[in-house]
Amino acid sequence: MRQEEFIEKLFDQYHTKTPFTLPPHSEFDHKIIVTADPTKAIKPRKLFKTSSKCEEYEQTEVERLEKAGMIYRVHHWTSYVTSFVTTSANKLRLVIDYSQLNAIVQPMPTEIKAFNETLINVSGKVFSKLDFEKAYHHVRLTEDSEPLTTFRCHEGVFRWRVLLFGYIHSVECWTRYMTAIFGDLSYCCKFYLDDGLVFSDNIEDHKKHLKLVFERISKYKLHVSRQKCQFFVNELDWVGHHIRASPAGVELHPSDDTLEKIKSFRPPKSKKELMSFLGQLSYISDFFPNFATLSEPLTRLLKKDAHYHWSDECQSVFEKIKTMQYDHFSRHPFQVDKPVKISCDASDYACGAVLWQLDSDSTDTLHWYPVEYRSQKFDAMKRKWPIIDKEMYAIKFACSKFHFYIANRPQVLCLTDHKPIIAVFQSENPSPKHARVIADVAQYNLLICHISGETNDQADYLSRWDPLVDPPDPRTSHSSCRHPLSSSTLPSSSLHPSSMSNPKLLSSSSSRPNSNHTETTMNFFISASSEQPVTGPENNLPVTSTDSSTGTATVLSSSNSVEPPDLSPPITEEPLSTDTQIPESSTDSSSATTSAPWSPPSVSLIPNSEEIKSFVENYAKDPFFSKIYAAVNSTPELYPSYHLDPTTKLLYFQTCRLCVPAQSLQLLLDASHSDIFGGHPGAKKMKFRMRSRYHFANFNSVIDNYVKSCSICHRVKPRTFTAGPLQQIPIPTQRWHTIAMDVVSGFGTAKWFATDVNAILVIVDLLTCRCHFYPLNTSFTTLDIVTIFLRYYFPLHGVPSMVISDRARQFVSTLAETLSNQFDIDRHLSTATVHQSNGKCERYIRICEDYLRCYVVTNTDWIDLLPLAEFTINSMPSLSLNGISPFEADLGYVPDAPETVVFPLPQKGREAGAEDMVELLDHYSKVARAALKAAQQKNKLQFDLHHKSVEYKVGDTVYIDINAMPSNSDVHNKKLLRSFQTKFIGPYTIVEKLSPVKYTVDLESVNRSHSEFHISSLKVVNVPPDTLYRAPAHAQMFRAYKDGTKLVEIDKIVKHKRKGKGLSIKVKFVPDSADESPDDQFSWNSLSNLVKTANRLVFEYADSHPDVAKALKKMKVTRES
Template identity: 25%
Template sequence: MTEIFGDIPGVAVYSDDILVSGQTLQEHNERLNIVFKRAKENNVKFNKEKCSFTKESIKYLGHIFSADGITVDPDKVRAIKEMPSPTCLKDLQRFLGILNYLSPFIKNMAGETEILRQLLKKSTDWQWTANYETTFIRLKQLICQVPVLSHFNVHDPIVLQSDASKSAVGAVLLQNQHPVYYASKTLTETQQKMAQIEKELYSIVFACIKFHQFIYGQTVTVETDHAPLITLFKKSLVEVPTRLQRMMLKIQPYSLNVVYKKGSQMYIADTLSRAALPERSSDELDDDVIVHVNLLIKSLPVSPERLQWLINGTNEDESLQILKKYCKDGWPSSKTQVHQDLHEYWQYRLDLHTENDLIFRSYSIVIPKKLRPEILKIIHSGHLGIERSKAFARGHVFWPFMSTDIKNIVQSCHICLSHRSSNAPEPLLPHDVTLFPWEKVGVDFMDYKSKKYIVVQDYYSNFIEIMTVASANAKTVIVCLKSIFSRHGIPVELFSDNGSPFNSAEFKNFIWEWGIHHNTSSPYIPRSNGLVESAVNICKRFLAKSEESGTDPYLALLQFRNTPRGNLPSPAQLLMSRSLRTQLPTVTKNLVPRTVKFQQYVKTKEENKNKMKKYYDRKTKSLSELHEGDEVYFKKMPDSPWITGTVRSKCDQPRSYTIEGSDGFIGRRNRQHILKPPQSPQAVSQDMLRKSPNIQTSDNSHTVAPSIEEHTTPVETRTRYGRVIRPPRRLHFDN
């Protein structure tokens, strides 16, 4: 605007305001015609309703311009001039605080305030006489005149101070520490029930609206004594609570830099907020809120029947009727004063608002308790997972503990459970470090090139024995094991999978006769017999490599037995306390028997085991213990779907249970292949969803809201994590 009209004589431009003046009417009209011509050339349009022509006096930028000169706009000082007289010592101290702040601009400050300062003496009883009133009026007039009250200068920095008391807000516009404009306003009864942060933010909104013509388009420093506002202004608009969000929207057109200043240094704003003018003018902010909420209601993407269903459900919910009263009339000052049914809404109170018989938290509809099962059914109709179901509901509907209810409904859905992915692996349970060779051995079968082998490995030394077998029956296995055990001794424990040869009566009889403890891995959990599984892979590799290279596979097996493994001795050294002679030339000294340092070996092996467990456990998750009679889902095979069953007993092996399926199957399964559905008291079953109420469109279901004092039956209150809160039992004795 300044670029277009600034060079025209007699024309003053500030932001979007233009003042055209002239010594005579003719000169005024000539300059006005130039303004209109420039506006037409630059496609600038004026609002006819906001234009005034041929005025002998006008109010512009807080001043009255007339033929008599420039005078102060009465509105600028009305908050001071009509300030009520002090009624107590505190009121007087606040007023003197203003004078002390403005003392550099008041001549003979000490002399002017001498009479009032007599009331500050402890020896003087408080009594406001006519003499004090005369001095008080004179001092108010003094601070409403130049040089105390400054003319607004568009080039000087602008400081806005605002403050809120229990019943009013006050503000002052400052430039170079000179007050330019005073303002105050009494809060309505509803506004007085706002939280303190709401009042403090409202004081800034009030000041911006009041001083709009001065601060619009300017960078303004806002000083407040309420520190939480500093954090609030650093947040994005979407992160601000809804009730505050609407006020923040109101001041978006302004460039504000909010800073903290101690309340004891904000004399003027603090005093104005405690001695406000008794006016109750209509509030533009309230009008904006009503428009905002009405637009929200009209934009709800629901059918009229569904909307009426929600309204009826809200009207029939006694707790929500009380919640409506809180939203409209203000919340109690503390949580202990809130109705017990609504404690769970306390932390959301700044986000709640009501319109057209519905309650909203931000843009989400608060759902009555009676309608929640139906809403849960809609949320889970697509059978999405927990997090996706929460994301689907978030921003549309709300009630306390909604996330917990969604989690429970998803975890309780038999359809979702039957198609759920497998459990994550549990933390590793490594085998104990053995104390002597051949104390514990593992056995497994290996198939390679249409041949079948039996592989046996010592847990102490990792020494491998491999033999070809004609078939994998119990008799063949027993013969092979007897041959191996006759060379190395009978082990204390034999570990195998659950293959048929190892479960036969013949094999069990052999184990019993030879005095061996037989232990098996969980079905379809090969890693529990991981040492022998690794030995099988090693044997397959050296057989394949030997065949391809044309070398003897037994020499490859010999090299494996004679080669140290990382920081551990070779299997032959550990088992036989000597190195084996190979094709590689060597000296006799290397073949002389020598024992391994047992303590050092066991320590190293423990360290290796712990390191392996730490690495493996990074992507694992512990599963809860199961008990006899638990209703579960389990898998017959790792790739088969989940089916229902019951835990019959816990097996001796770790993490293993005997499961009886709903189809009559009975077998042992590892905890990884068993799914335990939640047994939460808040869980919503499928039957509950089927019994959810149908949508009612009757208009006759409106109920009268009960009074807050009306007695209602206590309900169970829970924390946001589902824990039940019970009132303390103090001085209650049972007879």
């Protein structure tokens, strides 16, 4: 019997021909169990607006379901709403939002196997696949569960009688149902969700297996979609995988549809799109052994506080993933009855493992085929481990990943290319770390065997493969280093220094072939220190320098991208291999040692014949001008406002306005706005200038969005309004529970109890407005403030509940934070540029300075007048307290001043002031609170008249006012006068909202200062959609810090000095360019940082400097070989 006839007979005999109807109740009925009252948890929602096509489909689908008995009409107010989605076949599908129901459903233990587990024991050479129609509707719901499924559509309110799509446990119920039906046929068929696979060794067995499967289908009245089935084939696509029979057994590859989806991905524009791309990749990650290492630059962008910047490194990885040959690493399903072995290896930065099985059908030689690949990238801590610890971890990693396959097996061969591992497992007294690994893998029957590194190529490849380094080319010469963006390949408008991405410095192992470096030829790299940052030229082009004695060329490179590469540790010392690939350009090596001066970008507006020809051709393709251009050519009277130039064939509107097609519009916008003759005008000015010259579709919206996307305009132009309404501190309820403190300097040095002081610590109670002035030195520490606080403040007022201060290092130190936690003090740190956040202190500082100006004769008189100033200010009536003095608000009375001795008050007046102290203090407290509240309302009203209320969201892109940055991190502004510096720098991303006017911005990779800013220092970026025209993006360049954001080369160590308890080393750098000043070539760095990665250079210097050698010995640092 032919195969086609056999299939027809199967469907005629075992498959029902009746339409899909309501299945009967059975032991598989599902009961929905909820943990909360559905009537309270489910909130009514409005129906979504739909098109007439959707409503027509909804009517047809509801009638079909109601006729089949799967739903029935009810009258109930609590219900879910419907919507529509488009399937892969471009058909509509009715979906119901059951998210509220899923939130209150009791969790259900899962029985869904991973796909790799489903494929266990899949073998054979003949395959068929089945697809069940309306799979979930084969399972009935219990009657008491039906009210929970009530949904509402335009046809009315209905309830389900069967298992429904969108319910969280539908997959679990269907999986259990299929396991109960076909569980005993697992030797010839596998089911994953609603897809089935039947496999056999030959056609005759396959017919028997198909008959068994269809008998079960007939018994349980299952419906199969014949259009989606395949029968009697040697290869097929099943659940995103391509299954193929081969002489070595069943091979698995990614399906063509899955690969096509990956190759059709555009570069992600956001973290959400990147997560979607990596999610698609994770489905086939088992097919290539380098997924963890390869995708590391992409997964780095998904960190919680990471700034999303699609760099050249990410683009390179993205393209490699899309163009990779996925069928190079094929896999085979796991067979329970075949021997197993694992091979593992570790490198400096990752470990890898491969699970193998023996091909028992191979009679000539032993043939092992791969079943699964696994790899893991080491974190920063594991990278510091010795190599033997890494190799031990690789064995533990392999066992944990392959536990399902190797557990309870008689013996598993474990291959490693690190011979000391065998001695560790045989040792009677291993180290604690090794003992833990041995204990973890003791549950497996491992036989550890050593093999040479050459034969352990697969696991070695997993741990060492670097996706960012191209294969070495012996023709590459480092004497002619070129920039990848050369003038021969890019238009002049893109040759801006801020838009150029310099090549990354890629180092390779010294054991690579074709390396002409000796062990003594070494390049030392260091990042700029915090004491004296190193700066380079603005364009930072790569340069070369050649050692005349060795002929070795050294590449100097620096990264100026928005998100610099993550380099750890911060100071590195690596040999530069000749295998590093440097792209070529049109300049020769002799000109590479100097930085070419930057010329302003320009766009040529004089079209040549080719440009005019392409301009005319674009009219026919343009969706707006195509019909007009064709009509004007044939019947001009249809469009009297348009006419053609007879010479150039260009289209004009209203006599003189050139019609610009969409394909040429980007060039025009760049020339009219970003070009040096454009001048970056605003949207209104740009419209006025272009309206009389050019005509194109969506004129206003195109220009508005283009100007909004211009990063240079955002940086250079000030904001048109001041943002942020006044945010006031709640009025305290008790005296001295909320205080504000600040330090004012600028006074002459005077003696105070044998201590030199030249500053004042001001403490103010925010309820009574009483203040204290304590002298101190400007070089004060946190310990000095604590001493003053305990010696003078604490005996009078105790411990406060809240302290408000600025961000001086003494107030934000670890000691200050520790003491605040111990004493349960709530600290509030004000923003430096927003003085009203600590306005009470600022006000009393000004009053104190005014007082001292009235009486100071010499620069040291202020120390004697300070106690008198405190007494006088506290005894003055305060307008904020409705005329009472701070003394009265705090003590209930004003202490006698010398004037009362000369001019005594009448005795009756003094006795009249002696009231009950408790009532008096309570009265003054109420008066103070009422007066402060009235003053706050008045101040807020006046303040908010001149400040706009705006709100930003987490994830918004903003620019930061350069005056709000404690340290200028913008390379462009560093060497410019104040008049030429940009107003803002950025863009950055908001990562946290601290208050309505205070936000945390992601500055981790470019700035060492705090990252909290007031809303008045931020300017939001309204980024238009990618489908619209946008201004050219100019990358922000940052100056170097020791966190690895820039690498520079050390020429030599110059000298050292003692700093605190350690040593500081002064190093000389090789200049980044010929115009770099000599002062920029030196930097001080701590010995502890320098010795970590420039170990050899430091120890050579210590050989001639005993104090440095002594410090190294004390640090217990050894010389690296």
